[in-house]
Amino acid sequence: MSIFSALDYQMMSRAILLAKKGIYTTAPNPNVGCVIVRNGEIVGEGFHYRAGEPHAEVHALRMAGKKAEGATAYVTLEPCSHYGRTPPCAEGLINAKVAKVICAMQDPNPQVAGRGIQMLREAGITVEVGLLEVDSESLNPAFIKRMKTGMPYVQLKMAASLDGQTALANGHSQWITSSCARKDVQHFRAQSGAILSTSKTVIEDNASLNVRWSDLPSSVQEVYAQDQLRQPVRVILDRQSKLSSDLKIYQCGGDILQVSPQGNVALSLETPEQIDLRSTLSTLVNEHNINHVWVEAGATLASSLIQQDLVDELILYLAPKVMGSDGRGLFGVLGLEHMSQALDLDIKEVTMVGKDIRITALPIKKER
Amino acid sequence: MSIFSALDYQMMSRAILLAKKGIYTTAPNPNVGCVIVRNGEIVGEGFHYRAGEPHAEVHALRMAGKKAEGATAYVTLEPCSHYGRTPPCAEGLINAKVAKVICAMQDPNPQVAGRGIQMLREAGITVEVGLLEVDSESLNPAFIKRMKTGMPYVQLKMAASLDGQTALANGHSQWITSSCARKDVQHFRAQSGAILSTSKTVIEDNASLNVRWSDLPSSVQEVYAQDQLRQPVRVILDRQSKLSSDLKIYQCGGDILQVSPQGNVALSLETPEQIDLRSTLSTLVNEHNINHVWVEAGATLASSLIQQDLVDELILYLAPKVMGSDGRGLFGVLGLEHMSQALDLDIKEVTMVGKDIRITALPIKKER
Numbered sequence: 001m002s003i004f005s006a007l008d009y010q011m012m013s014r015a016i017l018l019a020k021k022g023i024y025t026t027a028p029n030p031n032v033g034c035v036i037v038r039n040g041e042i043v044g045e046g047f048h049y050r051a052g053e054p055h056a057e058v059h060a061l062r063m064a065g066k067k068a069e070g071a072t073a074y075v076t077l078e079p080c081s082h083y084g085r086t087p088p089c090a091e092g093l094i095n096a097k098v099a100k101v102i103c104a105m106q107d108p109n110p111q112v113a114g115r116g117i118q119m120l121r122e123a124g125i126t127v128e129v130g131l132l133e134v135d136s137e138s139l140n141p142a143f144i145k146r147m148k149t150g151m152p153y154v155q156l157k158m159a160a161s162l163d164g165q166t167a168l169a170n171g172h173s174q175w176i177t178s179s180c181a182r183k184d185v186q187h188f189r190a191q192s193g194a195i196l197s198t199s200k201t202v203i204e205d206n207a208s209l210n211v212r213w214s215d216l217p218s219s220v221q222e223v224y225a226q227d228q229l230r231q232p233v234r235v236i237l238d239r240q241s242k243l244s245s246d247l248k249i250y251q252c253g254g255d256i257l258q259v260s261p262q263g264n265v266a267l268s269l270e271t272p273e274q275i276d277l278r279s280t281l282s283t284l285v286n287e288h289n290i291n292h293v294w295v296e297a298g299a300t301l302a303s304s305l306i307q308q309d310l311v312d313e314l315i316l317y318l319a320p321k322v323m324g325s326d327g328r329g330l331f332g333v334l335g336l337e338h339m340s341q342a343l344d345l346d347i348k349e350v351t352m353v354g355k356d357i358r359i360t361a362l363p364i365k366k367e368r
Numbered sequence: 369m370s371i372f373s374a375l376d377y378q379m380m381s382r383a384i385l386l387a388k389k390g391i392y393t394t395a396p397n398p399n400v401g402c403v404i405v406r407n408g409e410i411v412g413e414g415f416h417y418r419a420g421e422p423h424a425e426v427h428a429l430r431m432a433g434k435k436a437e438g439a440t441a442y443v444t445l446e447p448c449s450h451y452g453r454t455p456p457c458a459e460g461l462i463n464a465k466v467a468k469v470i471c472a473m474q475d476p477n478p479q480v481a482g483r484g485i486q487m488l489r490e491a492g493i494t495v496e497v498g499l500l501e502v503d504s505e506s507l508n509p510a511f512i513k514r515m516k517t518g519m520p521y522v523q524l525k526m527a528a529s530l531d532g533q534t535a536l537a538n539g540h541s542q543w544i545t546s547s548c549a550r551k552d553v554q555h556f557r558a559q560s561g562a563i564l565s566t567s568k569t570v571i572e573d574n575a576s577l578n579v580r581w582s583d584l585p586s587s588v589q590e591v592y593a594q595d596q597l598r599q600p601v602r603v604i605l606d607r608q609s610k611l612s613s614d615l616k617i618y619q620c621g622g623d624i625l626q627v628s629p630q631g632n633v634a635l636s637l638e639t640p641e642q643i644d645l646r647s648t649l650s651t652l653v654n655e656h657n658i659n660h661v662w663v664e665a666g667a668t669l670a671s672s673l674i675q676q677d678l679v680d681e682l683i684l685y686l687a688p689k690v691m692g693s694d695g696r697g698l699f700g701v702l703g704l705e706h707m708s709q710a711l712d713l714d715i716k717e718v719t720m721v722g723k724d725i726r727i728t729a730l731p732i733k734k735e736r
Contacts, residue, residue, distance in 0.1 A: 161710065162684060162729065163698040164532020172707050299693070306690060316530060320729055322674060322711040324704055325667070325697020330531040334692025339540050342529065343690040350718050350725055357718055359725065361530065361688055 002128040004102070011035045011042070011074045012104055012132045018047040018056070019076045019139050024224045025050045027193045028291045030077055030143040034060040036098070038071035055080065057089035061096050068096035076136045078107040078129070081116040090119040100126040104136030108147040142193070142292030145312065151278075152285050155192070155313045156295045156302055157185060164330050165323040166298065171204070173328075180354025181317045185296075186215045188315065190224070192232045192294035194257075194284055199238035201297050208248045209234050209296060233257055233288065237275050237301065257288070277304055299332035306331065306343060311363050314345060318357040370496040372470070379403045379410070379442045380472055380500045386415040386424070387444045387507050392592045393418045395561045396659045398445055398511040402428040404466070406439035423448065425457035429464050436464035444504045446475040446497070449484040458487040468494040472504030476515040510561070510660035513680065519646075520653050523560070523681045524663045524670055525553060532698050533691040534667065539572065541696075548722025549685045553664075554583045556683065558592070560600045560662035562625075562652055567606035569665050576616045577602050577664065601625055601656065605643050605669065625656070645672055667700035674699065674711060679731050682713060686725040 004012075012035075019033030026032075026048050034056035036044035044067070046059020054062075057079055061068055079089035079101065093101060101120050106113045106129060120127050137144060142153035159177045160166050167173035175182070189195055190211045197209055213226045231254030236243060238260040243249075249256065259275055284290040295305065305311050316330075336342060345361035352358070372380075380403075387401030394400075394416050402424035404412035412435070414427020422430075425447055429436055447457035447469065461469060469488050474481045474497060488495050505512060510521035527545045528534050535541035543550070557563055558579045565577055581594045599622030604611060606628040611617075617624065627643055652658040663673065673679050684698075704710060713729040720726070 160532070162532070162682075162713065162727070164528070164530070164693070165697075168704050168707065170705060172705075174707065176707070176710075303692070314530075318727075320713040320715050322699055322702070322713070324671070324699050324702025325532070326701040326703060329533075329693020329697070331690055331692050333694040334690075335694060336536050336692055337538060337540075339536065339542065339544070342544075345530065345688040345690070347688050347720065347723065347725060350720065352715065352718065355715065357715060357727065359530070359686075 002130060004128070004131050007037070007040060008074070008102060008131055011037050011072075012076070012102065013135075014042075014045070015056075015074045015076050016104070016132060016135050016139065018045060021047050021223055022049050023139075024190050024220070025228060025230060027051070027191075027230070028143070028146075028289045030140040032056040032075065032077045034076070035074045036060045036064045036068055036071050037074065038067055043067035043071060052085050055086055055089050057092055058086065061092055064096070068098050070097065070099045072100040072102060073098045074102050074131075076104045076139060078103045078105065078114070079116040079120070080107070081112060081119050088116070088119070090116040093120060094123040094125065098125060100128070102128045102131050104131055105129065105133045108144045110147070141312070146285055146291040150282060150285060151310075152193070152281050152291050152293045153312050154281065154293045154295060154305065154310055155188065155315055156305060156311045157188065157315045157317075158302060158330055159317040159319070160330050161319055161321040161323040163322050163325065165325070165327040166330055167328040168323060169327050171328075176321065177317045177319045177356045178354045181319070181356040181358070183215050183217065184317075184353045184358065186211060187217060187220050189232060189294055190216060190220070190230075191292065193290035193292045194233045194235050194288070194294070196235045196293050196295045196301075197237070197297045198301050199236055199240070199242045200300075202236055202247060202249050203242060206248050207296075208252045210252050210254050231255070232294065233290065235259060235280075235284065235293075237280070239275055277308060277310055281310060299328065299330060303331040303334060306363060307334075309363070309365055313348070314359075314361045314363065316359040316361065317353065318359065320355055320357075370498060372496070372499050375405070375408060376442070376470060376499055379405050379440075380444070380470065381503075382410075382413070383424075383442045383444050384472070384500060384503050384507065386413060389415050389591055390417050391507075392558050392588070393596060393598060395419070395559075395598070396511070396514075396657045398508040400424040400443065400445045402444070403442045404428045404432045404436055404439050405442065406435055411435035411439060420453050423454055423457050425460055426454065429460050432464070436466050438465065438467045440468040440470060441466045442470050442499075444472045444507060446471045446473065446482070447484040447488070448475070449480060449487050456484070456487070458484040461488060462491040462493065466493060468496070470496045470499050472499055473497065473501045476512045478515070509680070514653055514659040518650060518653060519678075520561070520649050520659050520661045521680050522649065522661045522663060522673065522678055523556065523683055524673060524679045525556065525683045525685075526670060526698055527685040527687070528698050529687055529689040529691040531690050531693065533693070533695040534698055535696040536691060537695050539696075544689065545685045545687045545724045546722045549687070549724040549726070551583050551585065552685075552721045552726065554579060555585060555588050557600060557662055558584060558588070558598075559660065561658035561660045562601045562603050562656070562662070564603045564661050564663045565605070565665045566669050567604055567608070567610045568668075570604055570615060570617050571610060574616050575664075576620045578620050578622055599623070600662065601658065603627060603648075603652065603661075605648070607643055645676060645678060649678060667696060667698060671699040671702060674731060675702075677731070677733055681716070682727075682729045682731065684727045684729065685721065686727065688723055688725075
């Protein structure tokens with residue numbers, strides 16, 4: 001077990017802060033930050049901004065120049081050991097003659113885990129691992145899940161009244177939540193690789209399901225320039241091919257994957273009428289390089305995803321309204337007969353967004 | 369407008385803290401605290417513990433003795449000016465020759481408001497009013513509402529899953545919330561003057577609806593001795609006289625008011641089958657001296673109360689569970705046709721209670 005100093009904690013915290021600057025742009029790459037310190041002084045730092053552009057270590061080493069020699073490098077993720085679009089960072093650190101590398105965590109990809117560390121050690125560099133690991137993990141939940149399981153990280157967004165209604169019986173639902181909550185959704189969409197919905201939702205709401213830069217909070221706009229805007233792929237389940245080109249979703253740019261028996265995308269279908277959600281999600285990873293899926297849909301898709309254990313986070317906006325129980329409920333008919341059949345979650349966070357409540361809850365995975 | 373010093377704020381804060389020690393025992397009297405200060409030093413302090421026992425000022429004056437002369441008295445509520453079960457506190461302060469009285473607020477009772485202050489001023493004492501008034505008001509929401517409107521303060525407690533279900537379709541509901549949330553309910557019950565429910569709820573759950581000292585949080589037990597336990601009156605709406613003496617509610621001591629056409633309590637009934645909730649509540653004030661009603665019931669009573677603008681606070685426990693929309697909803701069928709008909713609330717507080725979420729929401733009173 002390594003013992004870390006106060007300086008170590010301080011520098012790794014800074015590296016994590018730097019890494020966060022990439023959360024809207026690095027996908028499907030992970031967010032990584034790097035700080036290089038010599039004699040207690042920061043001589044270089046950087047973060048990964050976008051796939052195909054230099055890694056965090058490269059920026060930090062460039063800034064440090066010759067001062068990297070004998071220095072300690074703090075990196076939020078194990079430096080890579082393979083040639084991709086950029087040369088391996090482990091090699092860069094070796095060539096720069098740093099004396100020590102502290103990583104917050106190993107690369108979760110089982111095919112590379114530890115090789116970067118090994119490369120550094122073989123070159124005589126002291127390597128320590130595990131400083132602020134939990135914080136570093138929370139930088140990249142989607143990248144880590146994909147690497148470990150081959151499945152994307154799925155956030156399910158829903159909005160309801162305090163009594164769990166998503167619409168009145170006649171379908172009226174505009175607006176349950178305030179504009180504040182609807183803007184809050186924008187920064188989640190912007191972090192995702194894909195937005196998953198259904199033709200029903202797209203048609204009923206004539207929803208664009210895109211990221212609107214002007215609706216992002218100013219704190220996000222400051223770090224994420226308008227000309228850098230990355231539109232997540234919109235993935236629309238449309239088993240009866242109901243989408244038509246006059247819908248708003250086709251008017252605002254960005255890619256759309258239409259998932260249907262006659263669709264233009266190769267996605268597994270259980271039967272001609274039924275879409276296999278698990279293989280749809282797995283296809284998004286394997287064929288479209290998407291780690292992180294943000295779902296906005298109605299009760300049918302929501303309950304299918306949650307009952308199939310495919311949801312990692314439920315993001316539930318509750319508006320301070322009472323609508324009665326005769327409207328549309330959040331998850332539709334589940335037919336439970338015993339309280340033990342209820343789906344359990346853990347509350348991760350509860351916060352106010354304007355006048356609404358935002359609850360982040362993690363479904364407790366069933367034992368299999 | 370008065371200008372208060374840092375010492376003034378400090379002393380009134382202390383008086384408010386003292387007043388809080390009575391929140392389980394003073395009903396239907398208000399919570400009041402008093403601190404007497406001479407030359408910057410506390411020479412006396414006290415709080416009102418129970419109706420019929422000495423007021424806060426009496427305790428503080430007794431402790432101060434002759435040191436009260438020329439001192440400043442900080443009182444969270446205007447000193448009383450009338451002979452009740454105790455002599456008027458204004459007279460006590462005059463006799464003790466205090467030089468100055470600072471009150472957080474006037475007595476809200478329109479028949480007495482300002483008379484205590486006037487009595488003090490006529491005796492040559494300097495009086496200032498309004499220091500930490502909001503904090504003082506929050507000590508006594510029920511007393512103040514009763515004095516201003518003649519109606520009791522009504523807290524409606526409900527518990528549901530995240531998707532707003534209070535039971536499965538077959539009625540199963542034990543348990544939606546955790547034992548932590550169920551214990552949390554105890555301290556609310558203990559602060560109320562009456563617990564309002566229906567025979568349906570009492571029979572279905574075989575509920576006692578009493579305060580169980582052993583279930584109170586230890587922080588409450590420390591200030592509220594077991595032998596001081598005050599059982600709120602249980603008021604059960606029972607229009608078809610279904611309550612029977614073998615129910616638990618009759619086995620555990622404490623008063624019960626059964627509200628029914630054939631009931632033993634004089635409560636207004638709109639028709640033989642219909643209980644008039646507004647006049648029931650008003651009768652609790654006028655004939656039973658109850659300021660503060662805690663409601664635990666199902667969708668029917670809850671929606672009647674909330675639709676008739678009779679609820680001051682909704683206390684909603686949400687358990688981290690999904691139960692589906694085919695069970696029992698929080699407020700039953702409301703038949704809304706436009707979103708503008710939804711009942712609006714303001715979120716006052718959101719907090720975790722164990723694994724559950726507790727939401728305190730204030731219904732926004734409709735304009736009439």
